[in-house]
Every structure is written in structure tokens, then in C-alpha cells.
Amino acid sequence: xxxxxxxxxxxxxxxxxxxxxxxxxxxxxxxxxxxxxxxxxxxxxxxxxxxxxxxxxxxxxxxxxxxxxxxxxxxxxxxxxxxxxxxxxxxxxxxxxxxxxxxxxxxxxxxxxxxxxxxxxxxxxxxxxxxxxxxxxxxxxxxxxxxxxxxxxxxxxxxxxxxxxxxxxxxxxxxxxxxxxxxxxxxxxxxxxxxxxxxxxxxxxxxxxxxxxxxxxxxxxxxxxxxxxxxxxxxxxxxxxxxxxxxxxxxxxxxxx
Ligand code: DAK
Numbered sequence: 001x002x003x004x005x006x007x008x009x010x011x012x013x014x015x016x017x018x019x020x021x022x023x024x025x026x027x028x029x030x031x032x033x034x035x036x037x038x039x040x041x042x043x044x045x046x047x048x049x050x051x052x053x054x055x056x057x058x059x060x061x062x063x064x065x066x067x068x069x070x071x072x073x074x075x076x077x078x079x080x081x082x083x084x085x086x087x088x089x090x091x092x093x094x095x096x097x098x099x100x101x102x103x104x105x106x107x108x109x110x111x112x113x114x115x116x117x118x119x120x121x122x123x124x125x126x127x128x129x130x131x132x133x134x135x136x137x138x139x140x141x142x143x144x145x146x147x148x149x150x151x152x153x154x155x156x157x158x159x160x161x162x163x164x165x166x167x168x169x170x171x172x173x174x175x176x177x178x179x180x181x182x183x184x185x186x187x188x189x190x191x192x193x194x195x196x197x198x199x200x201x202x203x204x205x206x207x208x209x210x211x212x213x214x215x216x217x218x219x220x221x222x223x224x225x226x227x228x229x230x231x232x233x234x235x236x237x238x239x240x241x242x243x244x245x246x247x248x249x250x251x252x253x254x255x256x257x
Contacts, residue, residue, distance in 0.1 A: 004032040007039055010190060013050035013197035015043050018057075025063035026056045028108045032066075033086035040093045047256070050197035050204070052093075053189045054116065055100040056109075058182060064107025064130070087140050090115040094205055096196045100189035101125045102182045106164065111140040114149060117208060119175060120189045121167040122182030127175060128164025148215050149175045200238035201256040 008016040017039055019026040026032075036054075043049045056062055065083075073081070090112070099105075099116035106128045113119050113127070121127075129142045137143065138159060147155040150173035158165060170176040180188045196204060206229040214222050233239055237257040245252035 002035040002039065004029065004035055005039065010194075012194070013048055014190060014193045015039070015049050015052045016186070016190065017052060017054045019055070019062055020057075022057055022059075024066060025060035025104060026109065027063050027066040028083075028112065029066045029069050030081075030083050030086075033083050037086040037089035040089055040097075043095060044093060049095065050199075050201055051096040051098065051193035053098045053100055053186065053193050054112070055186050055189070056102065056105075058102050058122075060103040060109070061099070061101040061105040061125070062109030062112055063104045064109050067134070070134075094208065096193065096204060096208060098189045098193050100185045101127075101167075101176075102185050104128075104164075107131055107138070107142070108140055111138060111142045111145070114141055114145040114175075117211075118177050118189075118192060119170075120178050120180060120185055120192070121170060121176045122185040123167055123179055124182050125167040125170070125176075125179075125185075126164040127158075127167075127170045128162065129159045130162040130164070132160060132162040146175075149173070198254075200233075200236070200242060200252075200254040202236055202238060203233055206233060 004019065004021050006018045006020055010016055017036065019032065021027060021029070021032060040052070043052050097116045098118045098120065099113040100120050101113050102122035102125055104126050105113045106126070107130055110127050110129055129138045129146065131137050131142070143155070143159060146158065154173050165173070167176060167179045171179050178188065210222070210226045210229050213225050238254045241254060242252045
């Protein structure tokens with residue numbers, strides 16, 4: 001049983017993962033990241049899971065890597081850090097991942113949210129990369145993903161000053177797709193996850209892959225990948241089913257084939 005997070009199965013096909021280290025504002029320990037990686041691996045290999053929502057508490061999504069644990073690691077420990085493998089699992093996760101963020105999403109917490117495909121934020125959410133205040137810098141995508149999400153000027157300001165931005169600023173910058181009242185953040189994220197879970201799984205997977213590719217490739221290569229994926233989907237049963245269902249004015253019943 002995981003100790004630092006809770007997992008709920010929400011029909012149809014959605015898993016809700018809730019980080020649970022309230023005493024430390026969900027600061028990310030090696031254990032928590034390991035348990036999260038295990039849960040994502042389980043979700044990845046479960047054919048009945050079509051989307052995952054990750055959330056924290058009302059006060060904090062996650063306030064970053066656990067600083068007390070960081071204090072125990074020297075350079076050798078960092079090079080050989082088991083957390084690296086957990087972050088890699090997050091990066092490789094190919095099913096839709098939605099972050100429902102209330103309160104603080106700082107440092108590794110902001111980076112965790114940025115591993116999600118969609119971020120829904122409560123009005124009180126704060127996104128920041130305060131590592132500079134500790135004499136370090138982001139290490140899990142907080143320079144690379146942040147810049148791609150919010151642009152150069154905002155990313156520079158956040159990383160070099162360490163000052164967080166509000167949910168509204170994050171939305172204006174493109175980091176967050178929707179801002180909700182805090183009590184509805186998870187509900188809204190689950191609603192979106194549910195909508196995605198009813199779509200054709202292969203189409204969802206390839207569309208996610210193509211969209212992510214757009215962040216780190218040139219246009220010609222991205223378009224090539226898109227055409228390839230589009231052609232692959234043309235041979236699927238779900239494509240036939242989607243078109244037939246439209247013509248027959250009914251909901252499609254996708255099977256993932
Ligand atoms: N680590 C450990 N404990 C934390 C914590 C953290 N990151 N953040 C908060 N806590 C603990 C506090 O120490 C406090 O514990 P007690 O004193 O009650 O025992 C409790 O949570 C409540 O926090 P506060 O009393 O401070 O609450 P406030 O509302 O006053 O302030 C705050 C909330 C979020 C502004 C403040 O707690 C704060 O500034 N926290 C630190 C935020 C921060 O600097 N985060 C960045 C950490 S560095 C890596 C990849 C990524 C990273 C590292 C490695 N690899 C790939 C290897 C990431 C690094 C980081 O994230």
C-alpha cells in the first residue's frame with residue numbers, strides 16, 4: 001500500500017492520484033516519487049485506465065522536493081539519485097495526465113504539474129520555481145518545460161527571482177488551461193479526464209505524442225510525424241466505428257483497436 005498518496009478508481013477508466021504528505025505540504029520525497037512512479041506504471045499497463053488525474057491538498061499541490069531530504073545528499077548522491085528514475089517514469093507516461101492544482105506548486109511541485117498534459121488550477125494556486133533561493137536551480141524541467149509553456153521573459157523572471165505567479169497569471173501565460181474555484185478544481189479535472197476516457201484510446205495516445213513532439217522538433221518533422229500518426233489511425237476499427245456512429249447518429253463504442 002502506498003503511504004504518501006491515495007489512488008481512487010473512478011469509472012469509466014480514470015484514476016485519481018492524491019498526494020498525501022500534508023505535514024510537509026506534499027514535499028516530494030524519494031518515497032513519494034517512487035510510489036507515484038509505481039502508480040503511473042500500474043496505470044500505464046492497465047488497459048482499463050484511459051486517463052489519470054493527479055492532485056494534492058487545498059493548501060498545496062506540492063511545495064517542491066523535500067528540502068530536508070535534499071540536505072542529506074551530496075554531489076555523488078545527486079548523480080546516483082533514485083528520484084531520477086521516478087521523474088523518467090513521469091516523462092515516459094503516455095496516457096493523458098491532468099494536474100488539478102490548488103495552493104502551492106513550487107519547485108519540483110511546479111515541475112510535476114508541468115509533466116501533466118493539462119493543468120487545471122484553483123484561483124488560489126501559486127506556481128513558482130524558488131530553487132534560486134536555495135542556491136540551486138530547477139532540475140526536473142523547470143527551465144525547459146517552463147520556458148516552452150510561458151515564454152522567455154516570464155520563465156526568466158520566475159526562475160531568476162524565485163517569485164511565484166498566481167493562477168490567473170499562469171493562465172494568461174499558457175501554463176494553465178482553466179482556472180476554477182478551488183473546491184471545483186478536482187471535479188473539473190475529472191470531468192475533462194472522463195471526456196478523454198470516452199475517446200478512441202489509440203487516437204488519444206497518438207495525438208498526445210504528436211502534440212508533445214511539437215514542443216521539441218521543427219515544423220517539417222512534426223508534420224511528418226502527424227501525417228504518419230494520422231495514416232496509422234486510418235487503419236483502426238475505432239476510426240470506422242467513429243465515422244459509422246456519426247452517420248447513425250449514436251455514440252461511438254470504441255474498443256481501442
Ligand atoms: N521540503 C520540506 N518541508 C517543507 C517544504 C519542502 N519543500 N515546504 C514546506 N515544508 C514544510 C515546512 O518546513 C513546514 O514544516 P514544519 O515546520 O511544520 O515541520 C510545513 O511544511 C508547513 O510549511 P510552512 O510552515 O513553511 O508553511 P507556510 O504557509 O508558512 O509557507 C511555503 C509555505 C510553501 C511558502 C514554504 O513552506 C516554502 O517556502 N517551502 C519551500 C518551497 C521551496 O523552496 N521549494 C523548492 C524546493 S527545491 C531533482 C529534481 C527536482 C528537484 C530536485 C532534484 N532531481 C531530478 C534529482 C527539485 C528541487 C526543489 O523543489
